């Protein structure tokens with residue numbers, strides 16, 4: 152139980168590393184939370200500071216989630232506890248990492264929306280489900296050019312992919328977790344929803360539209 156608690160605290164601290172805030176401050180002299188959508192995440196870094204700033208932020212935020220679950224796997228916990236407890240511990244660790252990202256202890260509890268950290272964590276647990284969600288996200292982004300909409304739709308597809316995935320289907324806790332995550336993502340994107348309704352959400356183009 153002590154080791155499990157330690158793992159959860161480590162996951163929260165990992166999630167709390169405010170990569171967007173630190174990179175913005177150290178290399179560009181700005182607090183990203185005062186610019187653009189005011190979100191400390193990859194999309195806003197891309198919007199305000201460009202690709203060179205956004206890429207390391209995505210990589211670090213992704214890794215926070217990935218490492219949080221992978222260290223549990225590497226500890227070979229399954230020798231000590233059953234497979235069911237192992238997946239439950241991973242789920243709690245994902246929550247801790249994502250909550251750390253949204254409410255980082257190292258950045259005044261004002262962080263991002265949890266998408267990249269979540270993708271990293273799910274990749275660490277069930278890569279095919281993460282890949283399917285990424286596919287939906289990419290298609291939605293290419294069609295709408297709204298990252299927030301793409302993230303929410305991919306988030307809502309997460310429980311669906313979880314339900315149809317034979318491996319994941321064995322874990323009721325993971326299914327419940329996927330539904331809670333979908334709701335959490337809608338919650339963290341509540342301001343984006345308002346902007347989308349008002350038609351003021353800014354668009355993101357992965358490839359800049361060519362001028363003719």
Ligand code: G3P
Nearest residue numbers: 188190194195266299302
């Ligand atoms: O991952 C966050 C993204 O879905 C939206 O970011 O900056 O447009 O609010 P942003």
